[in-house]
Amino acid sequence: MLSGIKAWLRHPKLMFARLRYAQISTKITCFYAAVLLLVLILTSTLTGLGVFFSFYHQAEVELEISMNHVLDVMEQGRSLDMDFGRDDLVLPGVVLRITDSRGKIVYENDSHYPPLRRIEEHTEKNPPFWANKNMQVVQLRNATLYHARMDVEYRGQVYNMHFFRTITAEKHFLETLQKILFLMTILGFFLALLAGFFVSRRILQPIREMTATARKIEVENMDKRIVVPPVRDELSELAQTFNHMLDRLEGGFEQQKRFVSDASHELRTPVTVILGYSDLLSRWGRADEAVLDEGISSIRSEAENMQQLIEKLLFLARADQNRQVLHKENIELSELLEDIMRKMQLVTKNHSVELLQNDDGMMYGDLVTVRQMFRIFLDNSTKYTPQGGRITVKSERVENEDGLFMQVALADNGIGIDKKDQQKVFERFYRVDTSRTKAQGVSGTGLGLSIASWIAQQHDIEIRLESELGKGTTIYLQIPLVS
Known part of the structure; x- marks a missing residue:
């Protein structure tokens, strides 16, 4: 099976040409597997995209909530010092870093995060399409960050507020999920091939039996019949129709054989009589007028009988062929x-x-x-x-x-x-x-x-x-x- 797939990948046009003339069971199997493969690919793709959107959207929501909460606190007039975050300014998992116009850190709730310069160096230039356009994706060696930046003027000075949300675990989960979905798609495809092969062979078994029975049938041996399955479906109806057709054919052949045999027998007698009298006439008819008259009379009588028989045979032949015209x-x-x-x-x-x-x-x-x-x-x-x-x-x-x-x-x-x-x-x-x-x-x-x-x-x-x-x-x- 693997060699066949490799050959198909190398010569797809050739494989499609072969599939066109393949057995019905092979066509059903390939069609069933192809449909299931498309369904699996579509399902896996939609599932993966849905999970990606869900995780990134969750991160975006947490960052936006944290940003709004910080703005509310600043509007209350709290001073920007290390005591700025004495209560929960941001949601768990969100890191806040505030810098002044010179880049000096005024406040941060986690000092283990990389410096801004390194974060800017590793910012993705082409982030995933499901990421928020107003936020940045930072790809570090061992971590992936969601970065949102906001400039705020506070007490006459401009501050840069950086919000970070780690999505490393989510990304690892998504990558693992992608691998699992891919493997499940491949496994499902091969299972579909196997299932389609066995199911199609089982479904088409009556057709193979019909083919085998038809091969065994000859004019001299027309007593073979197909075993009709107990299930009332299209194949059982086809088997019954096929058996009925064989019954009619057998009856027709028997009638034809009997017809030919009987016609030959009926024609043999007058022909034999005519030949006998013609032989009699050739020997003694020239000299004996009584023999001559008897021979001519008998030959004429038998010829008239043959004519009537032939006319009846022609009538029945036209009737059998639906060529007997009725006005x-x-x-x-x-x-x-x-x-x-x-x-x-x-x-x-x-x-x-x-x-x-x-x-x-x-x-x-x-x-x-x-x-x-x-x-x-x-x-x-x-x-x-x-x-x-x-x-x-x-x-x-x-x-x-x-x-x-x-x-x-x-x-x-x-x-x-x-x-x-x-x-x-x-x-x-x-x-x-x-x-x-x-x-x-x-x-x-x-x-x-x-x-x-x-x-x-x-x-x-x-x-x-x-x-x-x-x-x-x-x-x-x-x-x-x-x-």
């Missing part, structure tokens, strides 16, 4: 549902499709995506309902404490969804019991309900699903209406 406007739900159901009745020959109730209500949303959401739910009902099954839609206008809504119920009497799968059907690529759906002749990508769920979220539509195996599924949509 919202007022939509009359009764007209929209009537149009969707009419077209569905035209193309659906194996199911009974009915619009049981269709109340009027205006919603604010994107017409294309809202139509797409209804079609996804209805297409799912068609897929998972056996031939001869019944699909119904009921739209009812309701009002509660939260506002005005349209309650739309889309029901079927299809194969239903197991309770353990009902919370997962809106996840991407998730499909219920594959063996059971294949037995019904159903195939799909598992993306439709994810798209419908995203569209509902963008329009503040609440989705509720009720289903029972073998009895069918009902999806309830609570759509906010424009009042």
Whole structure:
């Protein structure tokens, strides 16, 4: 530490440049020590000056009181002889010496004081700024005197009155006090460095733990978390926020991995089929028209499936990046549902499709995506309902404490969804019991309900699903209406 201070004293600019890029704990320590050092220096300086002023002022007061008392005695007419000071003319510690115009001593109460010539020789030319300008400071070898002079005309003669006050003990005390304050300042500075070092390290320990945890985290290993300290402060809040961010990142990575895996799996099947039929056509398709027709039909079917899958993937990708544009406007739900159901009745020959109730209500949303959401739910009902099954839609206008809504119920009497799968059907690529759906002749990508769920979220539509195996599924949509 001492070597560092010496280096700083020799190259202050270099040290400041290094401090700029130092660790936060080092910056906190230096700042804390610098502030405390300034406070100590300011306190020591003010304390020293206050004591100096106090001692010198006390001496000045005693001299002034003594001078006034001597003048009062002279006004009483007491003769200037050795009997002049028969009572206490001056305060204890004050020495009075009276001389005539020729410099002869007329009276003095202490004969051990140096002669006036020596006192004049050792008078400070530049006394301390806290000393009285009307008094002089005399610095002898072993003593320091405060000297006040006053000329008085008494009984027709002029006398010089010299008042002395020894401040040697006070000066020694002040010098000792200065040394003590200086040592205390240096000691306080080093103690501040040590305390700041330990305190800053302790305070910043959670940040170092965050750094260590962040270094250990990789895409394949995101289960590390920071231990949140029990104290509710900014660092604990930062640790909680960091852990929450890691939870979201882990969930995002897991979703991305699953998404890539599922997308690869979904694309692998049609590509394999296309490659197989293209190989078949290259071998026997030129000579056999039946093989040629089958191959072309299968390749076209698989290409259409791939096109639909890619369009759904692109839709979800734009949604994840907030680039899916929605053109919202007022939509009359009764007209929209009537149009969707009419077209569905035209193309659906194996199911009974009915619009049981269709109340009027205006919603604010994107017409294309809202139509797409209804079609996804209805297409799912068609897929998972056996031939001869019944699909119904009921739209009812309701009002509660939260506002005005349209309650739309889309029901079927299809194969239903197991309770353990009902919370997962809106996840991407998730499909219920594959063996059971294949037995019904159903195939799909598992993306439709994810798209419908995203569209509902963008329009503040609440989705509720009720289903029972073998009895069918009902999806309830609570759509906010424009009042």
